[in-house]
Amino acid sequence: MYTQALLFLPLIGFGLSALLLGTARRHQAILKTVALIGFLAIAAAAALAGPETGSLLQGPTLFGSPLTFGLTDLSWYFVLMVAGISLLTVFFSIGALRESGSYPMYYAWLFAKVFGMFGVVLARDLLSFFIMWEIMSWATYFVMQQGRQEAKTAALGYLVYAIVAGMVLLGGVIMLKQSTGSFDFDVISKAIKGYDLATTVVALVLILVPMLIESAVYPMHGWLPDSYASTETSITAYLSSISTRIGVYGVVLFVFVIFGIKVVDSVGFSSHLNLRSILLVLAALTAVLPTYTALFQHDAKRLVTWHSIGQGGYMLLGLATASTLGTAGGLFHIFNHLTYVSLIVFSIAAVEYRTGTTNLNKLGGLITRQPLAFLGMLFGIIGLAGIPPMNGFVSKWFIYRSLILGGYPFIALAAFIATVGTIMSVYKLIHNMFLGQLPERYNDVKEVGFWMQVPILILMAVVLLTGVFPGLILQWVARIQTIMGVAPIAYTLSGVQSSAGDLNMAVVTIVFISCIVVAAIIFLIGGKRRIVSQYDNYAAGHFLNKDVPYNFNYHFYSAFEHIFDPLYQAAPVKTTERNLGRLVRITGDYIRRFFTGQINTYAAYYVAAIIVVLVILKGVL
Amino acid sequence: MAEKELTQRSAWDKVLANLRKRSLWMLHYCTGCGAVELPPTMTSRFDMERFGIMPMVTPRQADILLITGYLSVKTLKRVILIYEQMVAPKYVVGFGSCTINGGMYWNSYTTIKALDRYLPVEMYLAGCMPRPEAIITGFNALIDKIAKGEANSWKDYYENYEFYHKNQQHVFGDIETHHDVTDDGKYFRVVEATR
Amino acid sequence: MSELTRTPNAGRPLAALGAARHAEAILAAILSETGADGFHVKGARRVEGQVQADSLHSFAAAMKSRVGFEHLSAISCVDWIAQGEFELVYHFWSYRDNCLVSAHVRIDRAIASMDTITDLWMPASFFERDIHEFFGVVFQGNTDLERYILTDWKGPPPMRKDFVSRDFAHEHFHYKDYEPTWDEMIEGGYHGSRGKSGGAE
């Protein structure tokens, strides 16, 4: 019953907000209330729904088999995340979209996007999976192109990748239909076990590549930074937290549930050089390289989008180890990443709402003007860097342990190098925006309104709560692991007990808080202290005032830039994209020569075609 | 007020003073020719670290502000800014005869003749320039004063700020040090509210 | 920069400039190029002479471009209070000849004005600001004669002979008078500077 609700509610929402398009310019409030009620209903339906094994929704039959949708543990996990983050984004956008009618179709495309994602996650057969995948890609394109001028061109970049992914997926779907004779997942997964190596390899690659493109794994990530960074900031939060994670859902669904990890392991030359180890290496690359590219960024949103690629690498890293701890870490990391990356981008949006810019070289000292945004950013970056007591640490702990104990030392080292890169770029983010001297022009900046504060507060609570008590989420992860055919993780409310080293986040947090209290007592024993103005600062005897620029933001990591600048300039992805663009233009020129536009050339083509056909027929006859 | 200060020191103040005297960090503001006497005092020849005295870089971390030589009006502005940036209890040590009464530049039109009209000076080291032995005996005398609790010239700056401020204005007008000294005095209860 | 101010030796390595001329040859070159006849040889590498104030600028330009003295090493000023004149000495230096030519210019002490040569040498503005600050000579055409050494100075230009530094110091600064009871004060413990030391307010 809930499957139907989850599918039809977004459709109704889309219809309603599209209908209200005409009134959007005058009655922004009506549109926002409709959107709010719609997403509240979706969130309620998602929360009440549970994994229903029985009733599969039979959609219209197409190509001889019905489109079936059902709710499993895995899909319920994603449904909850999608519903949750959509509700928070709508909450935030009600406060953030001030000038009425700037984005009339904002909520309509959001409903469409949610419908597409629910469809992909609830699909129980390949055909409906493919149809919903296309709808989701188009919805993402329309959501993404709302923003500054370059958002439109960047969204086109995404569309090219999405179309390629869709076509490859279609090839995979057709191949599987031919070989197994049906679209249904269960039938396919039973049949695929008996097939020879060749067909499984081709089918697997054809199915996996679009998933990797969607989750922006390393060589195929070119579309993400530009498109996510130039859209409306609340959309950036929405996309970078959940949109790319549907690709990870696809990887989990096909690699573990349908094909099964044993089949994937058998694909390859030896136990060390199989498809899973390739995935592992790709994931390690995706974890390391984007985080160090993030170091060089001057725009806050672009820095965070590079990180969302990097964190995607962590998720894949956890899944590719295929061990209990690894998969648990990967799945848990999907939830964690959703919470803290949206928290960071909402804080950036709060700052952009007041100061109008996200350029890290121009901001500074906003901690005194926007303390809540600072706290939100602080919780977010502690989570992103994976430092206790936030939840990012727990999933990274799982991934590290599975990599070390699973015998992948250098992949574990790559994961740690990525963490160091994350810590560096994350401190640059919070330092350039909130710390340092406050420029004169931001003197009268105030905190953001109620609608924008609520999502930040909720996410801060979630990041801390699931960090201290990871068991809350691990219960779902364990249930998913049973579907994936991996031994579920033995979890407790606050961590993991195992012979090879344990984790108890509740104790760590209690000791952490008591140590801070002790430190506070030591601090208060010292003499009185007085807060002074920012111009009362050591400048080697120089008199500081408001027109003395005394902030260090530009070239923050000069040593790293000194070493890695040549490498960064020759970024391979940008050059490949440019060459591809040039190739398309050249071939376009040649083709244009054929269509000269005069009638006689077309008549000549007809005659030639008829002659050719006759020759073939005569030959055949 | 100073007499009351000396007699009623609690046992805890005495213990604290004896501990505090063993660690003095010195910011030597090399205005004149005295700075060249400091390196031998710090290094192995005379080693003032034996007494816990260490050169420090910024005014926030320093206890002693060592003015090593003549002070032109322009430098005095910077010295006052640095003095106000230091964290009390702080001690100004005038180094050499230039800070006592103008020294060799007694008839110059730009150098100030008596440092203690602009800053509360804790101790003068006579000499043009004093040798390292003089510096070390001077510092030991300062350590004894701290131990006895007499080194309270920094309170003088808060209590008689109008006197110091008037002299400073007389010499170079007003400067913006972002410190309201009288207000600081009340906030840190250096100056009893009643006065 | 007009053709006049382009230096002949600019850009060419020093060695290629040709042999260093000795003082007499330089004196002849000065006479022929600038027409200033008041010069004489003072030493192996020193030439000195008088120049009129109004012809100084053209003389300097000629020295720079035609005679090969590209470097203006200094402008100094002497206060002849008895004759009521200031004497400005312009020191030109030649890299090729390693020789110093100093042109002495006399200007009236009361009017104390001279036209600037910052258009020939940009660093000359520092020398001119220095002389303006300490002697009060106004250089026509120098846009920023702002004070940069004695930033809070309110008195007359201090290097003039009629300015007595000691009296100014006594009047503006406080002295610590010699106190015969100095030793008791030391033994008696030091109670802040304000207490004991006397001195004019």
Next chain:
Amino acid sequence: MNSGLGLIVWIIAYPFVSFFLGVLLGGYGRKLTARIQRRVGPSWIQPFYDVVKLMSKKTNVSHGYMHDVAMMMLVGGTLLTMYFVPVPGFHYFSQFGDYIVIMYIMLVAPLGMALGVGQTANPNGSIGIARALEMLAGYEVTFVLTFIGFAMKAGTTSMYDLMMLQQSGGIATWGIITNPLLGIAALFALQGMMNEKPFEVIVAPHEIATGPMTEMGGKYLGMMFIQHLINLVVELTIYMNLFLGGALNWFEYVVKLFTLFTLVLVVNAVYGRFRTDSALRFFWKFPLPMAALGVIFIMWNGK
């Protein structure tokens, strides 16, 4: 000391023991450096005098609430790490967090300091913090690779188990003896981790006015000194537990602590200071490949 009343008493007493050990280590360090420079050097407990003087300052200057909270996070983070690192007779908290937890808790204190220094709005501080984080990519990566090698070989990431493994055969089973490559690479990393020259570019006094400590006066500098002293003990104990077989009685513990610190100090006393990028290049040219070789060696004969 691992259960009941003894545990409670030890949990309360442990910070003071560790602080006192840190003071002795600090005093010994300054005395040894002085003696190397043919000076007499300060008293043995000079850091104690410094801390008392700093904490008793009367007019402290703060730049905001984050500046104060950061100092609490700084000392709190180091105390937290101290509790999780096993010491002779006390490994109660090892059952709640293994070395990966310790490695990340060690980042809490620098992050706290970084936020505090950021709020002091002084560019010298920000440059110092940027350098500290860049240096992290040098020594921390090497140290983690050595730990990964050990943990993979031993099959556990709990520091107490790793320590117990090395205790089984006396000196023969010390970490540095069984895998010399990892041990030596970790020594280089320890030099960087403890911010001793030649990797002390973070607090370059003449260049960036003691970097992060520029605007720290009075009790703020006192809190940083307390953190530094406890951090000395914690970092030396971590290296000792991983590579020198840890210690079961306090005498062995103190002896190992001081010998290890002497090695670090001697290098610190005679070396100049690397620039940040040359320090990073040094770490990526020598210790990191050495550690990688050690790990390959373990994998090669381990499997």
